[in-house]
Amino acid sequence: MMAEAGVTKLDVSVLNAEQQEKLRQFKIKTRIDNERYLRSHPEVDVLIGDFLRDVLHKRPADIREFAADHFSNPNLQETILPKMEGNSDMN
Numbered sequence: 357m358m359a360e361a362g363v364t365k366l367d368v369s370v371l372n373a374e375q376q377e378k379l380r381q382f383k384i385k386t387r388i389d390n391e392r393y394l395r396s397h398p399e400v401d402v403l404i405g406d407f408l409r410d411v412l413h414k415r416p417a418d419i420r421e422f423a424a425d426h427f428s429n430p431n432l433q434e435t436i437l438p439k440m441e442g443n444s445d446m447n
Contacts, residue, residue: 402439403427 371379394400407426416422429435 399436399440402436403432406436406439 407423410426411419411422414422426432
């Protein structure tokens with residue numbers, strides 16, 4: 357059967373039990389590491405929220421170009437810092 361839109365389903369049955377357990381442990385460790393990173397970098401939450409708000413408000417035709425422009429904005433830090441301060445007042 358052909359994969360839809362270039363997405364293929366992974367067949368983990370080709371892994372032996374030891375490999376499956378290593379993969380499971382790797383996934384758990386990766387998720388924990390990602391969570392630690394996000395908790396120690398609250399600016400990521402503000403950056404993503406601000407970007408999504410702009411996307412939903414402006415509905416750009418080319419999302420990739422819009423994202424590139426948004427995240428390469430030289431004034432991005434000045435835009436995000438006040439929002440981060442506002443979020444810390446809420447906590």
